[in-house]
Amino acid sequence: MTDFNRLFRERIGFPIDTPITMGNLDNLLELTAASLPFENQCTLTGNLSELNEESLIEKIIHRNEGGLCYDLNGILYLFLKDNNLDVQLIRGAVYVPELNDYSPTGHTHVAILLTDRGERYLVDTGFGGNLPLRPVPLGSTEMKTPTGEFRVKNEQSEFGDYILEMKLKHKDTDWRIGYAFDSAHPVQDVRELNETKRIITEHPGSPFNKKPLVTKVTSTGSMVLTETNFTQWKNGRVTKQEIDSLKFKQLAKEHYNLDIK
Template identity: 50%
Template sequence: MNELNALFRKRIGIPENESIPFEALDNVLEKTAKSIPFENLCIIENKTNDITKENLINKILVKKEGGLCYELNSIFYFFLIENGFNSVLARGVIYENAIQEFLILGRTHVTILITHQKQTYLIDTGFGGNLPLKPVPLTGETITSNNGDFRIRKLESEHGDYVLEMKLKHKDTDWKIGYAFDSKKPIIDVSEFNDIQTIIAEHQESPFNKKPLITRLTTRGSLTLTNNSFTQWIDGIVTKEKIDNARFKELLKQHFGV
């Protein structure tokens, strides 16, 4: 077993000798969501590196940090490949439901598409608190997980040919768009995502270069930490604590191991 496969399994708590059939991906995705946080700390601290397989292994699996979509889904893509899955990466555009428009940053979201028994599924480990936690078929079928309901809708547009829609548990009563993505332009070279990292780090409209953000799912909800607040969702009940810098560092270590 190579380094990436062994280290990834150790990070999320899967035995080295355990095979991973398609039916086990639900469990793997849940463990990943609870173990590896979505965070922008390297962007905020101006400590980014080139997006390469080696750098991602070092950042996420050796130093045990988290990352943004282009990092989290890239490392999971490599893990899927190592475990025999027919997988590619794809780019998409995030939809901002508050203003009902796609973000002007363009195709800065990265997601994963896998093919199993002639059916294509979307997998995402890098969408913050909006993770499906299961493979979502491109057929339009609704899947239900511990995080809500998710489906893929065929929709040809300038942003791609499909959209991910979701109703998050305890949060949404109606379907909302997560992002559009393009299944016709598969990506296998993660160096393409250096352009995304530059946009995320430098663009004035980027939501991830303003203040630190770190979030991960839990068994009963989610945790989200910024430089001035700590928000917990537990069984549908939200609590929010205002914090200072000392408390930020304390919570960062306590809940995210950073």
């Protein structure tokens, strides 16, 4: 076992000696989501340091941080690959309901395509509060998960050949588009994601370069922390608390184990 393999397992609380299989991937995804927060602190600083295997391990394993989709799915991809799973990184475009269109940042969502016994699955631990916490099969099969219902439809768009749709538990009554993605042109190396990082950091249409955001998803709900509010969904009940900058830092440490400068 590599040092990275062991350290990632320790970071999320997954047993050191247990092989990673399709049978325990659900548990792995829940632990990953609960341990690695979706957050944009580095993006807010304008940090454009190179994204590569070493920097991902330094950021998420050694500095105990979370990150955005390219960080979280980047590190999970490296871990799954290190455990001999057949995985590829893919790019997609997030649908923005307020715009009634896809994000102006284009192909800047990063997820994972996993192949097992000839079947392909979408795996995503970097989609904010919208995580399935399960591998979602490609081909319109509806998946019921702890966070809602998800399906991946084979549908051509300018952003690829598939679309993820979802109905989040206690939030959505109808299916809605999460993102479109391209399964035919996978990312060959995590360093290719530096362009994605640059766009998310600099593009005026990026939702992540303006205000702080920290999100975590669990099997019972989710929690979202902004500079003004802390909102928790748990078993269908919502609580919302107004906060200031000092409380923001306290809650980031208490609920996400993040040290905010």
